Amino acid sequence: MILNKKKQSGFTIIELMIAISILSILLLATAVVMLNIGSLYAKGVDATTVQNDSRNVIQSISSSIQFNYLSGSQVVSGSQTYQSSSGTSYTVQAYCIGYTRYSYIIGFPQNRNTFAHTIWKDTMIYQGQCKPLNILISTPNCIGSAGCIASASNSGSDLTNSNMHLASLSINSNSNYPQLYSISIGLAYGLKDMFNVNRSGTLVTSGGNYVCGNRTSERYCATSSLETTVVQRIN
Numbered sequence: 001m002i003l004n005k006k007k008q009s010g011f012t013i014i015e016l017m018i019a020i021s022i023l024s025i026l027l028l029a030t031a032v033v034m035l036n037i038g039s040l041y042a043k044g045v046d047a048t049t050v051q052n053d054s055r056n057v058i059q060s061i062s063s064s065i066q067f068n069y070l071s072g073s074q075v076v077s078g079s080q081t082y083q084s085s086s087g088t089s090y091t092v093q094a095y096c097i098g099y100t101r102y103s104y105i106i107g108f109p110q111n112r113n114t115f116a117h118t119i120w121k122d123t124m125i126y127q128g129q130c131k132p133l134n135i136l137i138s139t140p141n142c143i144g145s146a147g148c149i150a151s152a153s154n155s156g157s158d159l160t161n162s163n164m165h166l167a168s169l170s171i172n173s174n175s176n177y178p179q180l181y182s183i184s185i186g187l188a189y190g191l192k193d194m195f196n197v198n199r200s201g202t203l204v205t206s207g208g209n210y211v212c213g214n215r216t217s218e219r220y221c222a223t224s225s226l227e228t229t230v231v232q233r234i235n
Contacts, residue, residue: 050189054224064097078130094132103132108192122156168208179232190221
């Protein structure tokens, strides 16, 4: 009696290696696509955040000017030098509109960190001067004749998110129409090494704002430049 053996078919080692190679390529391509999608999403979030913060600052200052009914009160400015926790001195500036004060700092710290606050809004207890708060520390407080209430941290708020830096902030009145004010802001998101610098190491600016560079792929930087005109209402 003779038994007929059926020939069994299967994959050879070479065929398996080819299949695994193709699968690896597909997985790698999928991973690259997902990473690009995630990067685009992060860029969109960063750009939206810096735009929203710029609008919030402009809106807050505009409201303070529009509804400033105090007799004889104007938009005044001031500056004060403070030291950071590392001992480095920085100039903090301020705009005061009635009893409302906006303490802010332009630029970046010397190290790769960020300032504790970029723009801090609080309420003063009296007018007559415009001395900014020390916003280099986590909890801004009254120093000397800063003219804030007992706890500035409770009366104030930070107007920007973390990793935000001011390139410019200005409030100017019209010489022919004193009740007309122009407000402009240049706000940037990211760390200092994400922006272009010239040969002397100074940050490059354009249109009142910093210029994003391609020197690092660590994170994405974004900028926002806004300008508006507002009329102070007369009571």
